[in-house]
Amino acid sequence: MTPQQFVNLLITNILNPLLYVLFSVAIIVFMWGIVQFMWGLKDGAADKLAADGKMHMLWGLIGLFIMLTAASIIGLVVNTFFPGKWPPKTTMSPPVTLVVVPTDQIIKQG
Numbered sequence: 001m002t003p004q005q006f007v008n009l010l011i012t013n014i015l016n017p018l019l020y021v022l023f024s025v026a027i028i029v030f031m032w033g034i035v036q037f038m039w040g041l042k043d044g045a046a047d048k049l050a051a052d053g054k055m056h057m058l059w060g061l062i063g064l065f066i067m068l069t070a071a072s073i074i075g076l077v078v079n080t081f082f083p084g085k086w087p088p089k090t091t092m093s094p095p096v097t098l099v100v101v102p103t104d105q106i107i108k109q110g
Contacts, residue, residue, distance in 0.1 A: 030060025
């Protein structure tokens with residue numbers, strides 16, 4: 001196995017799923033913070049629940065920033081040593097083909 005194949009396997013099978021999971025966790029923490037904040041503001045009272053919601057939103061945003069930074073650093077390092085390998089090509093979804101139909105070929109129904 002060449003180093004380039006090893007790096008591609010490492011990115012595709014370990015780093016990308018890990019980043020997806022951590023992005024998801026950060027988004028969930030942020031959304032839970034929003035829910036807590038809204039529940040805490042019920043009846044116009046700012047209580048501990050609203051403060052906890054603010055903290056969860058803050059830590060969710062910090063987590064998203066860290067994950068974005070980590071993905072950028074990984075991309076920078078991989079593109080430095082193996083140009084053209086980031087982002088890795090995935091085969092999870094089929095390619096999308098856009099079909100453009102001229103307007104004179106559209107049949108009007110009515």
